[in-house]
Amino acid sequence: MMATFEANRSSLIRGIRAFFRLEVGLSRGRVSANEEDAGGDELTAGQMPGDFPAHRAYVGKPDEWDLVAARQVTLLLAAGLRDNHLLADVGCGSLRAGRMLIPYLRPEHYFGVEPNGWLVEEGIEHELGRDLVRIKRPTFRFVDDFSLSAFGVNFDFALAHSVFSHTNPDLALNGFRGIAEALAPEGKLFATFKEGSANPEGSGWLYPEMVPYTWERMSGLIEESGLVARRLDWMQPRQSWFVAAYPNAEGEIIDLSNRLRRPL
Numbered sequence: 001m002m003a004t005f006e007a008n009r010s011s012l013i014r015g016i017r018a019f020f021r022l023e024v025g026l027s028r029g030r031v032s033a034n035e036e037d038a039g040g041d042e043l044t045a046g047q048m049p050g051d052f053p054a055h056r057a058y059v060g061k062p063d064e065w066d067l068v069a070a071r072q073v074t075l076l077l078a079a080g081l082r083d084n085h086l087l088a089d090v091g092c093g094s095l096r097a098g099r100m101l102i103p104y105l106r107p108e109h110y111f112g113v114e115p116n117g118w119l120v121e122e123g124i125e126h127e128l129g130r131d132l133v134r135i136k137r138p139t140f141r142f143v144d145d146f147s148l149s150a151f152g153v154n155f156d157f158a159l160a161h162s163v164f165s166h167t168n169p170d171l172a173l174n175g176f177r178g179i180a181e182a183l184a185p186e187g188k189l190f191a192t193f194k195e196g197s198a199n200p201e202g203s204g205w206l207y208p209e210m211v212p213y214t215w216e217r218m219s220g221l222i223e224e225s226g227l228v229a230r231r232l233d234w235m236q237p238r239q240s241w242f243v244a245a246y247p248n249a250e251g252e253i254i255d256l257s258n259r260l261r262r263p264l
């Protein structure tokens with residue numbers, strides 16, 4: 001158990017170093033092919049990885065941890081999330097969105113999927129608190145196969161922020177199929193992807209680098225899973241949002257894509 005934890009810590013530290021090499025490279029103008037469209041805020045001068053806890057630094061720019069949470073949660077609320085909805089947070093990481101969604105939702109209505117269990121543990125320890133776990137009883141599965149149907153419920157909402165920006169086509173399709181299987185007939189998936197001008201040919205998960213897709217290819221993969229999708233104009237400076245649902249709810253997602261506009 002301890003050996004696994006130590007191995008996870010080493011791979012975490014390697015991941016954070018790689019992430020910061022990428023981010024610092026970006027801020028200096030050394031932009032990799034995957035990142036050619038990247039824009040938005042860079043790390044503030046003088047802020048280094050050591051200034052931030054590992055569970056925040058692992059999932060993205062740690063100085064934006066709070067802001068990126070707010071972008072996710074405001075989108076779901078604007079799209080109609082209520083406390084009686086069942087929500088799956090796919091790749092929930094260190095509970096960046098979860099620490100706001102778990103208190104909002106009724107007990108036993110939040111479900112998190114995350115292969116890196118230590119991120120959830122640190123999120124509970126340092127961000128959410130054990131009292132809220134006791135009161136709200138969220139459920140977690142520490143798997144990497146997108147097997148959402150194992151929760152045994154049908155989700156009204158699924159969130160996958162900055163997950164499909166790191167999946168090659170085989171894993172993305174697997175992910176969309178797993179989510180589709182567990183989505184309620186009127187349920188909706190809100191997710192981001194990295195938009196690019198070419199399509200990937202690799203396999204599996206890539207991190208912290210991103211895997212860019214054209215929207216045509218990404219929406220094609222979503223359609224292969226039985227869902228239809230529309231892009232959303234919502235806040236995320238380096239990625240693009242979309243909403244997906246079963247074809248019977250296509251009218252609703254068209255309405256959402258016309259109605260939802262970034263407030264800032």
Ligand SMILES: C[S@@+](CC[C@H](N)C(=O)[O-])C[C@H]1O[C@@H](n2cnc3c(N)ncnc32)[C@H](O)[C@@H]1O
Nearest residue numbers: 059090091092093096114115116144145161162
């Ligand atoms: C960029 S982070 C985003 C985390 C979280 N959604 C957020 O916004 O803070 C990507 C997350 O996806 C998780 N992940 C990696 N492989 C995954 C898989 N096969 N299924 C679900 N999540 C995965 C990572 O461990 C990491 O927590």
